[in-house]
Amino acid sequence: MIVLTPFLLFKNSFPKFIIRPFVFLLIIGSIHVILNNNLQFTFIKIYGGLLIMILFFYYLINHVDFNIKYLFYWYCMFSYYISLIGIFQAISFLLNFKFGYDFSWCLNKWAVVRGGLIGIRLNSIISEPTYLATILSPCIYVSIKNLISRSSFIYTKFQSIILISVMILTTSTIGYLGLLISVLLLTNTIRLRFIIFGIFISFFGFSLSYNYVPDFKQRVDAAKGLWIDNDFRLINTNNSSFVLFNNLHVAKENLSKYPLFGTGLGSHETAFKKYTLTRSLIQYDFEFNIKDGNSLFIRLCTETGLVGVFFVLAFIFKGFIYKTNYEDERLILNQAISQSIFVLLILVLIRQGNYMLNGLPLIFLLYHFNRKEFDQLVSTSE
Numbered sequence: 001m002i003v004l005t006p007f008l009l010f011k012n013s014f015p016k017f018i019i020r021p022f023v024f025l026l027i028i029g030s031i032h033v034i035l036n037n038n039l040q041f042t043f044i045k046i047y048g049g050l051l052i053m054i055l056f057f058y059y060l061i062n063h064v065d066f067n068i069k070y071l072f073y074w075y076c077m078f079s080y081y082i083s084l085i086g087i088f089q090a091i092s093f094l095l096n097f098k099f100g101y102d103f104s105w106c107l108n109k110w111a112v113v114r115g116g117l118i119g120i121r122l123n124s125i126i127s128e129p130t131y132l133a134t135i136l137s138p139c140i141y142v143s144i145k146n147l148i149s150r151s152s153f154i155y156t157k158f159q160s161i162i163l164i165s166v167m168i169l170t171t172s173t174i175g176y177l178g179l180l181i182s183v184l185l186l187t188n189t190i191r192l193r194f195i196i197f198g199i200f201i202s203f204f205g206f207s208l209s210y211n212y213v214p215d216f217k218q219r220v221d222a223a224k225g226l227w228i229d230n231d232f233r234l235i236n237t238n239n240s241s242f243v244l245f246n247n248l249h250v251a252k253e254n255l256s257k258y259p260l261f262g263t264g265l266g267s268h269e270t271a272f273k274k275y276t277l278t279r280s281l282i283q284y285d286f287e288f289n290i291k292d293g294n295s296l297f298i299r300l301c302t303e304t305g306l307v308g309v310f311f312v313l314a315f316i317f318k319g320f321i322y323k324t325n326y327e328d329e330r331l332i333l334n335q336a337i338s339q340s341i342f343v344l345l346i347l348v349l350i351r352q353g354n355y356m357l358n359g360l361p362l363i364f365l366l367y368h369f370n371r372k373e374f375d376q377l378v379s380t381s382e
Contacts, residue, residue, distance in 0.1 A: 001056045008059040015058050021311070022051060025304075029264030037258075042266035050265070050355050057362040061369060068370045069330075072138075072337050075366075076154045079139045083166040086124035086132070090169060093120045116171040117212065123170070126358070132166075133175025134347045135358055138340035139163050140175075141182040145336060148186055153336065173219060174351040178343050185339045247293045247353075250275045251301040262305035268293045268353070271302050292353030299353040315364070316345050319371040326381055334374040341367045 029047055032038045064070055092100025099105070102112050103125060113121040113129055126132040142153055143160035155163065167175050210217050222241040247268075253275040254263060263271060272290045293299035300309045321338035324331045341363060348360065355361070 001052055005052050005056045005059075009055060012059055012062065015055070018051075018054055018058075022047075025265055028261045028304075029266075032258075032264040032267060037263040038265075038267035038270055042269060043264055046266035046355065050361065053356050053361045054365070057359070057365050060362070061365055066369055066373065068337065068366055068373055069333055071366060072370075073154060076139050076142060079136055080155065080159055080163060082124045082126070082132070083136065083139075083163050086122040086166040086169070087162065089122055089124060090118060090120070094118065117169055121169070121171050122166055124166075129170040130172045130174050130351060131358060133170045133172035133178065134344060134352060136163060136167055137175070137178035137182070137344045137347055138337075140167050140178060141185070141340035141343050142336065144179075144182050145186055153333075174347050177350070178347050181343050181346060182340075185343070243294050244298075244351075246277050247272070247295065247298050249277055251293065251298045254302045255305065258305060260305045260307055262301070262303045262308060265303050265355075266291075268299050268302040295350055295353050296355075297349040299355075312349075315368070316342065319367045321371065321374055324374075324378075326378070328377065328381060331374060331377055331381075334370055334377070337370045338367065338374070341370070 025047060029038065029043045033040050033043050061068075061071065089101045089103075092098075101120060104110050104112070107125060107127075109127050110123075110125070111127075113123055115121050116129075121129040123129045123132045126135060139155075140163060143155055143163045145151065146153055146155055146157060146160045147164075164179075167179065210220055219241055250268070250272050254267075254271040269291045272293075293302060296312075297309065300312060304311075319338060320342050321335045324335050344363060345367065352360075
């Protein structure tokens with residue numbers, strides 16, 4: 001991207017819609033570098049990296065003449081191929097074929113995650129099971145849609161079952177939340193069979209994992225202990241639940257001092273070192289997700305303040321297509337794409353704080369231009 005983007009920029013015009021937000025981010029970030037609320041190198045790295053990725057993906061979309069359905073189709077197909085690798089990983093683990101389930105010999109920042117329903121939590125070629133579940137969430141929406149409506153949108157019934165099975169085998173809490181949101185979006189008509197099917201799909205994975213997967217049960221119980229009981233014993237703090245809890249505390253403290261605009265891109269790391277509970281309430285070293293905040297919402301609170309959070313939430317709200325009153329197949333596809341990506345964006349707000357991980361800027365752009373295409377089609381239909 002770093003190599004190609006300058007050539008693409010020279011060949012194409014600079015997209016005007018990103019000028020204002022990036023000028024704003026540059027001003028705020030520079031101010032807080034001067035105030036020592038952020039590191040100069042960190043700000044330049046995050047700001048420059050995000051700008052390059054958005055430009056690159058914008059030119060990619062422009063290259064295919066803003067054919068969002070085409071790009072979404074290939075997103076879903078590549079996700080399916082990744083799921084097949086996940087199935088191969090599961091079978092290899094059960095057969096004790098190490099090179100078939102442990103890819104650390106060829107992949108950077110990748111590790112086997114023990115536990116789950118079969119002794120291993122599937123992550124395919126993605127670094128963590130939670131990230132795999134997040135990536136697959138739009139495809140899970142499509143798969144459930146196919147099973148409910150008995151259609152074959154992108155996937156066959158068999159492929160849809162494969163994808164849902166891989167999602168369940170990640171034993172990711174955030175993945176099961178994606179299942180639930182997908183079902184709620186897809187069963188928006190009051191039909192008993194849809195409601196029963198929706199309840200079954202939504203809670204089957206959660207109940208199965210809670211009752212039969214010790215590490216999943218521990219994470220759920222720890223989350224309850226922290227968020228409801230305020231119990232800070234080691235059993236409740238030595239897991240991902242505390243990581244989220246601690247980063248939320250950091251964001252809240254930073255937000256209390258810089259509520260409107262935050263302290264600039266990349267500044268969550270600096271704020272973490274100031275406000276982490278591991279230096280006050282919890283007297284042991286347990287510091288993870290220092291840079292990304294473990295959640296996009298949390299990181300936005302720290303780095304862009306209430307203005308940035310409002311901008312992103314408004315962006316998501318504006319791009320969401322709840323339903324269409326037209327029978328045009330193109331509009332129905334726009335609705336499905338919107339709702340499926342919406343599920344991913346909600347999960348990212350909750351659990352992934354990296355702005356650039358797994359092509360997130362591309363997802364935001366697809367979501368935005370899908371809505372624009374929908375509005376144009378509606379205007380021509382009237």
